[in-house]
Amino acid sequence: xxxxxxxxxxxxxxxxxxxxxxxxxxxxxxxxxxxxxxxxxxxxxxxxxxxxxxxxxxxxxxxxxxxxxxxxxxxxxxxxxxxxxxxxxxxxxxxxxxxxxxxxxxxxxxxxxxxxxxxxxxxxxxxxxxxxxxxxxxxxxxxxxxxxxxxxxxxxxxxxxxxxxxxxxxxxxxxxxxxxxxxxxxxxxxxxxxxxxxxxxxxxxxxxxxxxxxxxxxxxxxxxxxxxxxxxxxxxxxxxxxxxxxxxxxxxxxxxxxxxxxxxxxxxxxxxxxxxxxxxxxxxxxxxxxxxxxxxxxxxxxxxxxxxxxxxxxxxxxxxxxxxxxxxxxxxxxxxxxxxxxxxxxxxxxxxxxxxxxxxxxxxxxxxxxxxxxxxxxxxxxxxxxxxxxxxxxxxxxxxxxxxxxxxxxxxxxxxxxxxxxxxxxxxxxxxxxxxxxxxxxxxxxxxxxxxxxxxxxxxxxxxxxxxxxxxxxxxxxxxxxxxxxxxxxxxxxxxxxxxxxxxxxxxxxxxxxxxxxxxxxxxxxxxxxxxxxxxxxxxxxxxxxxxxxxxxxxxxxxxxxxxxxxxxxxxxxxxxxxxxxxxxxxxxxxxxxxxxxxxxxxxxxxxxxxxxxxxxxxxxxxxx
Numbered sequence: 362x363x364x365x366x367x368x369x370x371x372x373x374x375x376x377x378x379x380x381x382x383x384x385x386x387x388x389x390x391x392x393x394x395x396x397x398x399x400x401x402x403x404x405x406x407x408x409x410x411x412x413x414x415x416x417x418x419x420x421x422x423x424x425x426x427x428x429x430x431x432x433x434x435x436x437x438x439x440x441x442x443x444x445x446x447x448x449x450x451x452x453x454x455x456x457x458x459x460x461x462x463x464x465x466x467x468x469x470x471x472x473x474x475x476x477x478x479x480x481x482x483x484x485x486x487x488x489x490x491x492x493x494x495x496x497x498x499x500x501x502x503x504x505x506x507x508x509x510x511x512x513x514x515x516x517x518x519x520x521x522x523x524x525x526x527x528x529x530x531x532x533x534x535x536x537x538x539x540x541x542x543x544x545x546x547x548x549x550x551x552x553x554x555x556x557x558x559x560x561x562x563x564x565x566x567x568x569x570x571x572x573x574x575x576x577x578x579x580x581x582x583x584x585x586x587x588x589x590x591x592x593x594x595x596x597x598x599x600x601x602x603x604x605x606x607x608x609x610x611x612x613x614x615x616x617x618x619x620x621x622x623x624x625x626x627x628x629x630x631x632x633x634x635x636x637x638x639x640x641x642x643x644x645x646x647x648x649x650x651x652x653x654x655x656x657x658x659x660x661x662x663x664x665x666x667x668x669x670x671x672x673x674x675x676x677x678x679x680x681x682x683x684x685x686x687x688x689x690x691x692x693x694x695x696x697x698x699x700x701x702x703x704x705x706x707x708x709x710x711x712x713x714x715x716x717x718x719x720x721x722x723x724x725x726x727x728x729x730x731x732x733x734x735x736x737x738x739x740x741x742x743x744x745x746x747x748x749x750x751x752x753x754x755x756x757x758x759x760x761x762x763x764x765x766x767x768x769x770x771x772x773x774x775x776x777x778x779x780x781x782x783x784x785x786x787x788x789x790x791x792x793x794x795x796x797x798x799x800x801x802x803x804x805x806x807x808x809x810x811x812x813x814x815x816x817x818x819x820x821x822x823x824x825x826x827x828x829x830x831x832x833x834x835x836x837x838x839x840x841x842x843x844x845x846x847x848x849x850x851x852x853x854x855x856x857x858x859x860x861x862x863x864x865x866x867x868x869x870x871x872x873x874x875x876x877x878x879x880x881x882x883x884x885x886x887x888x889x890x891x892x893x894x895x896x897x898x899x900x901x902x903x904x905x906x907x908x909x910x911x912x913x914x915x916x917x918x919x920x921x922x923x924x925x926x927x928x929x930x931x932x933x934x935x936x937x938x939x940x941x942x943x944x945x946x947x948x949x950x951x952x953x954x955x956x957x958x959x960x961x962x963x964x965x966x967x968x969x970x971x972x973x974x975x976x977x978x979x980x981x982x983x984x985x986x
Contacts, residue, residue, distance in 0.1 A: 385502055386410045388429040390420040390446070391464065392438045396489070400433065403491050404498075417441025421449060428459060430505055431498060435464045436472050444475055451480040457508040460501040464489070469625050474617070477561070486626045492581075496574060511544055557631040559609055560616035568630030568638050572696050575628075575640055579689050584643035587656050588699045590685045590707040591619070591663070594715040596635035597793075599678060601833050602871045607673045611680060614671050622662040653688075660684055660718040667716075681716035683707055692721045705729040711791075736788055738774050743801055748772055750805055751973035752823070754982055755944060756965045758958050763983060765822045767859070767966065768806050769973045770798070790830045799831045800841040803856070807845040809976055810855055818983055824857045824887055829864045832875045839878060853883035857907065861889045865900050873903075880905050887944070892928060906941055908964070913947025916967070920952045930960050937961075 387409055389397050394415070401411040412429060414420040416438055424432070432450070436443035447461055463476040463484040473484055482504075483497050518540065522533040555567040563571065575586045593615060600608040612635065619629045619637060626642040641656055663682060670677035685706025693699040705725040710717050742748050748770065755765035772780045789795040802825060810823050831838045846853060858879065864872070879886065885907035888900075892912045901909070911932060915925050929945070936943045945957050948967030957965060971982055 384408070384410050385431070386412060386427075386429040387498070388412045388414060388420065388423055388432045390414045390417070390432060390438070390443070391435040392416055393435075396435075400489070400494070403495070407495070417443070417446040420446055424450060424459075428454070431460045431462065431501055433462050433464060433498070436469070436476065437466070444472070444479060447476060447479050447481060456480055456482050457504065460505050462497060462501060465625055470621050470623055473625055474620055484625075490578065492578060493574060511547070515540065515544070560613055560631050562616050562620075562637075563628060563630040565630065565632050565638075568628060568632070568640070569696065571628045571630070572640055572699075575642060576689060576694075576696065579643065585652055585688055585691075586643045587641040587652075587686055587688045588703045589639035589641065589660070589718075590700075590703040591637040591639060592683050592707055592711070593635040594681045594683055594711070596680060598829075598833050599673075599680065603673065603676065603678070607676075607678075610673050611671050611678065614673075615667075615680070615682075618666040619663065622659060622666050624659065627659075656686060656688075657718075660686070664716065664718070683710035683715050684718035685710055685721065686718065687721040702726070708732065712787075732788065735777065735780065735785060736792060738776050739772070739785055739789060739792075739794055742772055742774065743797060745775060747774055748798065748801065749975070750802065750809070751975060752979040753966060753973040754971050754979070755824070756970050758954075758962055758965045764820065765824060765857070765964070766979065767824045767826075767973075768802065769826075770802060786828075790828050793830065795828055795830050796834050796837060799827070799838065803838075803841050804845045806856060807849040807851055811849040811851060813980070813983070814851070814855075816980075821983075822855055822857055822885075824859050826889065827858045827860055829872075832860075832864065832872055838875070839882070842884070843882070854885055857885040857887060859887045859889040859910065862891065862893055876904055891932065901939065901941070908942040908944050909936055910944040910946050910966075913967070916945050916947040916953060916957075917949070919956060920950070926956070929957070929962070933960055933962055 387404055389400050389404075389411060390413075391397050391400075392415055397413050397415070401413065404411050412423055412427070414423050418441055420432070420434070421441075423429075434443045434446060443463060447463070450459060450461065460482045461480070463472075463481045464487060465472045465476070465484055466487055476484055482501050485494050485497060518537065522530075522537060525533050553564075555564060556562065557564045572588070578584065579586050593611075596608065596611075599611055612631075615635075616629070616631060616637070619639065623629050623639060624642070628638075628640040628642075630638040630640070632638050639659075641659060643652055663684065667680065667682050670679050672678075685703045685708065687693060687699045687702040687706060689699060692702045702721040702725070705728075706719045706721040708729060709719040709725050713719065749772075751769045751771055752766040753769060754763040755767060756762065757764050770782055770786065772782070772785055774780055786795070789798055806823050806825055810821065813821055827838065842856065846856065860876075876886070886904065887908040887910055888906050889910045890912045891909040892915050909932070911929060915928060919925050919929060933943050942963050944964040944966055945953075945962050946966040948954055948957065948965050948969045950969060953967075954965060954969060974982065
């Protein structure tokens with residue numbers, strides 16, 4: 362852009378800033394004469410008066426002599442650095458009285474955090490992008506002009522009050538108080554309009570403005586900025602377990618960690634709840650491949666930072682992030698498309714086990730639409746009576762008698778057809794739908810078992826899978842179980858709960874209390890998927906498990922894998938020494954059965970005996986045995 366064209370652009374923009382006709386003054390503080398001259402040339406094109414200072418001491422003297430409308434302050438300077446100058450100025454001038462915009466290096470996140478903590482209004486990074494410089498200075502100058510207008514209005518009002526008669530004095534004083542309150546309220550509204558009140562990060566509105574600026578710059582200079590959606594995994598459990606105050610503390614700490622992981626040119630924003638947005642600027646000096654590597658480094662830093670527990674009110678809490686990236690212009694050329702695709706990539710991260718990051722790919726959009734459709738239909742599954750239960754027998758390995766059955770949830774949607782449990786149950790847990798569905802399962806199982814016991818199978822028990830979400834839902838699970846057992850007249854040991862090893866990843870006091878309550882009520886507990894990688898001996902010792910179920914992946918490779926044979930043999934020996942029963946699930950072949958019988962495994966479950974069947978088919982199995 363030549364000088365004439367740049368002058369026309371800046372002159373049109375400055376008309377909004379200089380609304381009172383006053384010539385604005387900007388103090389540039391930088392130890393580099395070249396940088397000062399370059400900035401001065403740009404500002405003078407916009408009819409702004411410029412004062413210069415080459416170091417911190419000269420800047421402080423200049424402000425004492427004549428307070429400018431704005432200070433553009435370099436952080437790194439000899440003798441007195443910019444942060445020290447900022448702290449001294451803030452002792453005398455508020456952010457509205459004297460806006461201060463810091464100039465920092467591109468990758469100095471710590472300097473940005475420090476500057477914002479000590480009262481900087483905004484910041485820009487070196488090398489300076491003059492388009493962004495102009496946009497941010499204009500924004501601060503407009504706010505300064507608004508504050509000046511309010512100040513002058515107050516002065517005029519005070520003069521009018523003094524001219525009033527004594528009879529109106531009380532009324533005028535009250536009016537002045539109301540105006541003062543309104544001024545504070547307007548200032549607070551101005552802050553709320555751009556920044557999140559909890560974390561101090563830019564909010565959705567300001568983030569949208571920053572993204573718009575980034576895309577304008579990207580189109581002009583053929584850059585590839587990147588957008589990241591960040592969602593905290595299982596954050597709702599923190600609110601449910603420790604309270605909203607603890608949740609707020611965690612969000613503030615999460616915001617601080619994200620700021621530390623981002624680069625100086627990036628924007629970290631909070632969209633609401635536990636959702637954050639990261640706008641990763643592109644450096645036109647980097648190749649496309651190098652830029653992607655830089656983005657991955659930021660993602661890895663975030664995952665590493667969140668691997669450390671959050672200490673909230675003396676309690677260590679582990680919260681992991683799921684990240685999704687979309688890149689301009691490959692994944693979208695406008696804000697809405699990039700946001701939508703970053704969101705889809707974030708959900709892919711969650712579906713792949715959470716605590717990871719994914720880049721957007723086109724097939725994610727189709728999967729995201731399917732997931733939304735599944736969630737929508739699942740919300741009506743109970744009322745439409747689309748859910749059913751199948752039962753898989755658990756066999757005494759020595760006698761071949763059916764002594765238990767595992768209740769397994771099935772969903773045949775009228776709109777979507779048969780949906781696999783591995784797909785819809787995680788959605789139910791994430792959305793909270795697992796709570797009413799879980800209550801329905803327990804109630805239905807109790808009714809079914811009562812029927813079977815009335816037909817003569819007095820010792821038959823049914824196991825029910827219980828998720829971590831249900832265990833964290835206060836007393837809902839226990840209340841439903843207690844009432845269902847009472848209504849059916851079943852003893853407490855008739856219904857047994859299966860808990861997957863992953864439940865114990867969040868070893869909280871609330872979880873331990875819930876499990877202890879179940880144990881005190883006489884509910885037998887089974888540890889499911891034992892050997893899949895989470896449980897420990899200390900966990901088994903801490904809780905009174907009736908049984909452990911060896912993971913089906915271990916049983917599947919049992920015959921040909923010597924390590925699996927040793928694991929099963931050792932697990933059975935350990936369990937017997939602790940007085941715990943062992944169930945081997947996933948038994949498919951006679952060779953697997955024979956090995957398990959030889960090592961004295963007590964209970965067997967798998968398609969070798971029967972796949973999960975309906976209640977009518979299960980009664981036939983009982984009669985056949």
